[in-house]
Amino acid sequence: MNTQSEDKFLLQVKQSLDASVAQVDGDTRQRLRDARQYALARAHGQTMFVRMGSSLAGFLGLHPSIRTVALAASVTLAVLATWQITRSDAGPRVTDEVMLLSAQDDLELYDQLDFLEWLNTRDASKG
């Protein structure tokens, strides 16, 4: 296979893939926008807890370091979770949401530590 014809082939493939992105239909674009908003809203839900935790730390006169904020956020979360669960109309869905919000992040982050370390090394070598 000669290099020139391979380059031409690969260019055609790339152009075709790029064109396919432009041809994504309106309904799909809307659903992608919805998906994006959903993802951001989930994050907003989490930051609300952090913000509440931060306010609680301030109210208690604690230094608002990250550790303190995280601790206060956990306390806030636990109080809210307990309140939700003890309500007579609270179902398993609420419990699931709380568990998801409180437990998911850091475990996954630790799983990816070597990747993050690689990113840092790469950036350091570029800089």
Next chain:
Amino acid sequence: MSNYVLTMQGAMLDTTRMLEQFLAGVERRAYRMAVVATGLRDEALEIVQDSMTKLVQRYRDKDPTEWGPLFQMILQSTIRDWYRRRKVRNTVMQWVSQHSSDEDDEDVIEGYADPVGQSPEQQTKTAQAMVKLQQALRELPLRQQQAFLLRQWEGLDVLETARAMQVSEGSVKTHYSRAIQSLREKLEGYWP
């Protein structure tokens, strides 16, 4: 409310805006990749949404220059998960249909028909080429598909691709080379 809290809130809003901009810039390409991998529009949309949610939930506080590689890693990982789940489900379904005397002859592959639902007649010349290309890509083994799309379309180098796919660099080179060979054979009738 203290200045610290106000500053934090401002920073969160900035991050949200930047994240939205980032996701808006990558979502359609991610969708196309997921369509190639799954062959199904709804499944592809779900994979993209899951990937965006994971990125936002876990890595929003990382440096924005890291979001690109992280998003690719999450997307490819989510696609692989989907692939594994489908494989298990198909195996179970096959076993059930083999051991069932009822009229449970539903074709589990039927659901994987063309997701776009557009006939070649309705396409422009470019779109026709895309249909052929998408078909050829879909027929590739998943690893070849990922290596090819990440290297050729996303423009990642071998090391970055290896990280996103969580395989060795040598493996990326092999998959990429086989993918090109296979695609050329399948598409030479359509493209010179």
